[in-house]
Amino acid sequence: MKQNYSVLIIEDVPITCDAYRLSLEELCLRDQFLEFEIDQAYDCITGYEKIKNASKKNKIDSVFLDIKLPPNEEAKIYSGEDLGIKIRQILPKTKIVVFTGYSDNFRIHTIFKSLNPEGFLIKNDFTSKELLLALKTVLLDDIPYYSKTVLNLLRKQEVYSHFLLDKNDRQLLYELSMGTKIIEMSKKIDLAKPTIEKRFYRLKEIFDVKNRNELIMVAKEKGFI
Secondary structure, three states: OOEEEEEEEEOOOHHHHHHHHHHHHHHHHHOOOEEEEEEEEOOHHHHHHHHHHHHHOOOOOEEEEEOOOOOEOOOOEOOHHHHHHHHHHHOOOOEEEEEEOOOOHHHHHHHHHHHOOOEEEEHHHOOHHHHHHHHHHHHHOOOOEEOHHHHHHHHHHOOHHHHOOOHHHHHHHHHHHOOOOHHHHHHOOOOOHHHHHHHHHHHHHHHOOOOHHHHHHHHHHOOOO
16 A cells, blocks of 8 residues: 655756656655655745645645745735745644755744744755655655754754654653663654664764763753753
8 A cells, every 4th residue: 555645846856856756756666655745835824824735634644845945925925934834834743854055054944933844954965865755754754854954053062952853762762771671762752663763873972972862961962951
């Protein structure tokens, strides 16, 4: 039985839209049980209309959202960030994956604060390999994904405690500190073993550590345990 996902791409550069679409198609080629229904919008006007229509009809599993978009002045939506806020209000279960050319510390921080996206990539980081990894991680593994530039900027500000760790991450850290083995954690955390392992490796990347002991030590220093 196929897994069907509805994806809305909101991006004003057609060639970039094509890159996202090709990456989704590549995922389908790798997994015959996977299927995407892909729709596109090129500005805040059409993007907002598609979001409103989806709230009345069909769900949207994920929105790929650019930040710099032609505005919708009538609805007072002047950027992708404003549109993302509308998505959170209208479609609270929809995953938002931000793709942006902005790499300013303050700008990234404000986007996290307003949208808390499930995925966040800087366009300068783009490779086909990373794009595929990001889409697979967010859509299929149900784990947040942030490119290295985003992680490095957030580490410098030490704001990852508010944005990058969810309830399951915090529980995983606690179980690690209590000596629980990864293989046993699925009995205590409502996640499958492969997902727990992926979160463990992601936490090591976020905290920039190499092993379990270092992760526990840094997590304690930062007040997570």
